[in-house]
Amino acid sequence: MSAEHDRKFFDTFxxxxxxxxxxxxxxxxxxxIVASGTQEQHVITDPVNQxxxxxxxxPVAKVAVAGQDNSALAPVQAAAAEPAKELGGEEVFNMACMACHGAGVAGAPKYGDKAAWAPRIAKGMDTLHKHSLEGFQGNSGFMPPKGGRADLADKSILNAVDYMVAGSK
Ligand code: HEC
Incomplete structure (x- = not known):
């Protein structure tokens, strides 16, 4: 009786x-099934993602076809760089030259140091202007072209030279 009872229990189980x-x-x-319709749909349909x-x-390359409107293929014109505007000598000095010329770093003649500037001023302003724009390797160190600020207008750099020279005579 018990064996049959066990089997019945096992079958039901x-x-x-x-x-x-x-x-x-x-x-x-x-x-x-439900998920396949919605999963990541918001990502796939996101306009930014698309x-x-x-x-x-x-495609990397585009082909211009004669007789068709190919204007979309014109290389993107870099927005004409706005010509750098002229800045005052003191302003330029503070933002571009002071790093070296303020404390006399790396052999740079210090602003206001008459002894360091006298022999340089003796070379003439034209030479100093030229050296500030084109860079200058002298005996005491290397002056990078435009003090490393190629983005500044030439005239701004020259103003800074005049400012430094005027303050170091
Ligand atoms: C990275 C440091 C550095 C910066 C920034 C720098 N200079 Fe100089 N400059 C020098 C050094 C060094 C010398 C000295 C080179 C030598 O005579 O050996 C020098 C020399 C000069 C001279 C004298 C050149 C000569 O013929 O004797 C002028 C003028 C000058 N710098 C202008 C400027 C102006 C203007 C700026 C900012 C727009 C500027 N410098 C920024 C390092 C710098």
Whole structure:
């Protein structure tokens, strides 16, 4: 009697287990079906994402076809650089020259140091102007062209030279 009872219990148990596994698989499949329609859709349809992808997969080369409107192929014109405007000597000195000439770093003649500037001033302003624009390798160190500020207008640099010289006589 007990053996039969056990078998019955075992059969029922396996049946219940089977149904539960079936439900689990069903839920998984259902979830996949529902998700496939929505998963990451917001990313895929995001205009920013689409633009980035379009840019990445754009062909490297474009072909101009005779007789068609090829204006879209014109190389992008770099926005005409605004000519650097002229700045005052003191302003330029403070932002571009003081790093070296303020404290006399790396052999730079210090602002206000009459002894250091006298022999340089003796070379003439034209020479000092030229050296400040083109750079100058002297005995005491290296003066980079425009003090490393190629973005500044020539006239701004020359103003700074005049300012430094005027303050060092
Ligand atoms: C990276 C450091 C550095 C910066 C920044 C710098 N200078 Fe100089 N400058 C030097 C050094 C070093 C010398 C000395 C070179 C020598 O005579 O050996 C020098 C020398 C000069 C001289 C004298 C040149 C000569 O013929 O004797 C002038 C003029 C001058 N600098 C102007 C400027 C101006 C103007 C600026 C800012 C726009 C500037 N410098 C920024 C390092 C610098």
């Amino acid at each position: 396996m049946l219940v287990l089977g149904i539960l596994i079936g439900i689990a698989i069903l839920l998984y499949v259902l979830a996949r 633009a980035v992808v379009a840019e990445r997969i754009a």
